[in-house]
Amino acid sequence: MSGMMPMGRVISGSCNVFTIKMEDRTHEIHECRIKGKVLKAARGFYNPLAPGDLVEFDPAAGLILSLLERRNVFTRFNLKGNAPQLLAANVDAVVCISTPASPPFRPRFLDRLLLQADAAEIPAFIVCNKIDLFPQLDGETRGSIEKRLSDFERMGYSVLLVSAKTGEGLKNLETKLNGIRAVLVGQSGCGKTSLINALLPAVRQKTGELNRKYDRGNHTTVMSVLFDDEQAGFSLIDTPGIRRLVPEGIDSGDVQTLMRDFAPFAGKCAFGLSCTHRTETGCKIQEALVTGKIHEDRFESYLRITEDLNFFRGAIRADRV
Numbered sequence: 001m002s003g004m005m006p007m008g009r010v011i012s013g014s015c016n017v018f019t020i021k022m023e024d025r026t027h028e029i030h031e032c033r034i035k036g037k038v039l040k041a042a043r044g045f046y047n048p049l050a051p052g053d054l055v056e057f058d059p060a061a062g063l064i065l066s067l068l069e070r071r072n073v074f075t076r077f078n079l080k081g082n083a084p085q086l087l088a089a090n091v092d093a094v095v096c097i098s099t100p101a102s103p104p105f106r107p108r109f110l111d112r113l114l115l116q117a118d119a120a121e122i123p124a125f126i127v128c129n130k131i132d133l134f135p136q137l138d139g140e141t142r143g144s145i146e147k148r149l150s151d152f153e154r155m156g157y158s159v160l161l162v163s164a165k166t167g168e169g170l171k172n173l174e175t176k177l178n179g180i181r182a183v184l185v186g187q188s189g190c191g192k193t194s195l196i197n198a199l200l201p202a203v204r205q206k207t208g209e210l211n212r213k214y215d216r217g218n219h220t221t222v223m224s225v226l227f228d229d230e231q232a233g234f235s236l237i238d239t240p241g242i243r244r245l246v247p248e249g250i251d252s253g254d255v256q257t258l259m260r261d262f263a264p265f266a267g268k269c270a271f272g273l274s275c276t277h278r279t280e281t282g283c284k285i286q287e288a289l290v291t292g293k294i295h296e297d298r299f300e301s302y303l304r305i306t307e308d309l310n311f312f313r314g315a316i317r318a319d320r321v
């Protein structure tokens with residue numbers, strides 16, 4: 001670093017044009033390109049920079065000169081690009097948004113988000129938005145949602161029930177977000193943008209209608225954007241809805257210790273940490289599954305996640321920043 005050029009925070013960016021906010025009292029906004037071909041740290045990534053990144057830049061030339069060291073990154077494996085994709089950098093929390101309905105509750109999607117956050121060592125919590133729709137559900141559906149959410153709480157993840165529509169629970173969410181930078185992730189249509197609009201009314205963004213036939217979102221948000229509102233005292237990164245979340249940067253053998261309900265049993269099987277928990281005798285995870293200490297859904301997640309990680313491993317880079 002030259003030490004002469006100012007620093008800025010990445011607000012958003014597409015292929016190679018990024019919106020940078022000056023990290024000083026002026027908070028000037030600049031559109032910049034990356035100097036030269038690629039930043040060294042971006043090698044192997046689908047995208048070189050993410051909202052939350054700090055860069056050194058030349059405002060007059062509109063050039064990003066270097067990337068400052070990251071505290072953390074929240075990533076996923078991008079199937080189309082066949083490379084890891086940065087969703088956010090330098091965040092204090094990953095807010096995993098779910099819904100009881102419209103789109104339907106998908107706990108195995110939460111399993112994946114939480115795993116990715118834990119692997120990146122970023123504190124994560126769950127927000128169940130559209131809680132106004134909960135009373136309309138039948139008793140069995142409500143029961144299974146409550147069971148899964150309380151299991152998550154037992155694993156140490158906070159669960160907040162909110163409604164961007166009615167405002168219910170938003171005060172609790174605000175308290176939880178106080179003083180931090182958080183990234184909101186979840187399926188399309190779960191209400192990430194609606195929640196940002198409700199929490200940061202100064203930055204109103206477009207939200208989408210649900211697809212009536214499929215009861216899910218239409219991918220209204222197309223890129224990640226950082227919103228910071230001096231008044232609110234916290235900042236939020238909106239992300240595009242994810243259809244399929246393939247974790248990345250995780251060794252498939254580490255999933256058993258990363259999944260918090262598996263961790264107490266990991267390594268205790270007859271075959272130790274090399275047990276795949278599928279057909280081996282003396283498997284403590286299988287035992288926990290039978291006694292209900294591990295939910296069958298979580299076990300299904302474990303199987304599918306490890307399969308995905310093994311399948312896509314070839315494409316995942318080794319040189320992590």
Ligand SMILES: Nc1nc2c(ncn2[C@@H]2O[C@H](COP(=O)(O)OP(=O)(O)OP(=O)(O)O)[C@@H](O)[C@H]2O)c(=O)[nH]1
Nearest residue numbers: 130164165189190191192193194208219220221241
């Ligand atoms: N009933 C109800 N509807 C909501 C709530 N929050 C959002 N919605 C509706 O859900 C739809 C999708 O909301 P968005 O905020 O666009 O969802 P998103 O997660 O940003 O979706 P993508 O940008 O596609 O990823 C909109 O029609 C919202 O009005 C809520 O708390 N209750």
Ligand SMILES: [Mg+2]
Nearest residue numbers: 192193220221
């Ligand atoms: Mg959106």
Ligand SMILES: [Zn+2]
Nearest residue numbers: 269275277283
């Ligand atoms: Zn086992």
